[in-house]
Amino acid sequence: MIFTVTLKNDKLTVEINTKGAELNSIKVNGENRLWSGDPEYWTGKAPVLFPICGGLPDDKFTYNGAEYILNKHGFAKLKEFTVEHKNDLTATFLLKSDDETLKSYPWSFELRITYALRGAAVKITYDVKNTSADAMYMSIGSHEAYACPEGIEDYDIIFEKKENLNSCDLDGNLIAHSTTPVLKESDTLPLYYKYFAVDALVFKDLKSRSATLRNRKTGKALTVSFEDCDYLLLWTKPGAGYICIEPWTGIPPMVGSGYDITEKEGITAVEPDKSSTVSHTIYF
Template sequence: MIKTISNDYLKVNINTLGAEVTSVLSNEGVDYIWNGDEKYWKRHAPILFPIVGRLKNDEYTYNGKTYHMGQHGFARDMEFDVVNENSSSITFELKANSETKKVYPFDFRLEVSYELVDHKLKTNLHVYNEGQQEMLFSIGAHPAFNVPLDGVGQYSDYKVELANKKSYDEIFFKAPYADFDNVKRINLMEPVYLSHEMFYDDAKVLKINDEEITSMLSSDKTDRGVSMTAYNTEYGGIWSSKDAPFVCLEPWWGITDGINSDGKLENKIGINRIENGQDFEAKFDLLFF
């Protein structure tokens, strides 16, 4: 089911399947979010939980038991309940159930909240541990934006630049796993212009180190663009499918398994831990202009 929130500037459609934003429309009819054409990639802006990326051999062990789970976890393919809604904000909820327990043994509650404030869509991912044991998880977001925006210019006319202009650790991949022994410093004082070839080996991933970070997608050919501010972020990804007319700006609180992963969930790099009764918040804002 598609739910809609709106204000004087934007209209946002969100699918209860995955609590996934499927379009963000301006008053002028410009849709910023990728349309989900299966030729390239069928999704729009999935929520990643309870893992980010891929597990080695699509499995992990916990307390001596082996569990199987696909890339980015199961939340993106599950129906969420709407627990709070008004004209400009909405909150979705997913709880542990018999199906999730087959692949993930924890008693969780995941709330995904969206709120429109002028030209900004605020997103809050809120994880609750409702079990009696420590809970291990990762979480992230995967929004895809049309490039070019409103059909203006070519893919290579668009750039991504960071407000936090400095050098970062870039983590390289032996797809689909991360090579944590192959980390190099990358200078991001200048914008990075998009090319399809830059994604042929997989996503570009930066270690953010739990900082607030703002990235902006724009072009000199148009006044349209998107900026993302993510808070206390562990990793940041930029990705596109092969030769596809979109780019994803991805805030992650977790990361894919490394090539040398031992498969134990408690040893997974980037895993988050909360005790029983505790919660975890991951937040980011999208500003559309």
């Protein structure tokens, strides 16, 4: 049965759904800083992306000569997790592979997602254990949508360091063989809906390991740190009152790169009985 888990301290109240172990709300002094999930734009709020981030060519991959169908962003966001541990400040959610997941992803695994309140911050840790006999190939990422009720064009993204950023262009669900420059020797990226007319901004080779979303009129801000992730995406829909700041460990394949999951850019190989652990933190 799907239900909601609540964590609370003197600064934050956080709700997480057992479906997808997805954040439902993050309230700071009673104000929800996550997107509402308005179906006019997007019903998601903060899906967890596993075992792939983004899409695959024809929604499929190959491994050891066999072909598997795996939809965009994987299946974790659709599965019900069990609550393995909970107290007032921390909760760990567990998803184990099952007959359904094995049809589209031929590895046994245990995925644990831990949410921990630390003052005015939420640390989110993904721990993926390979319980198969062979090396497992996976990526994992976050997709938190932060509320921008005034519209995103009142906001900037401020990077930890000055950046020269080119966004990887997208061709459907895949990375195109071209880029679009969006930032030159600056740490501040003003947000405009025009950036998202096609899809997301996709950044790799970032020097920064944190990004701040700041309302340039009010100064209200939050910061996402992503020390363990090499890719960062920004996404919204034109006119919507949210911006997603998405640290990923992998990205979609490039057009024409083939179906072999072992050769996918950013893919993580996890040896049998070993784990891959990554985290990111949201500061308010």
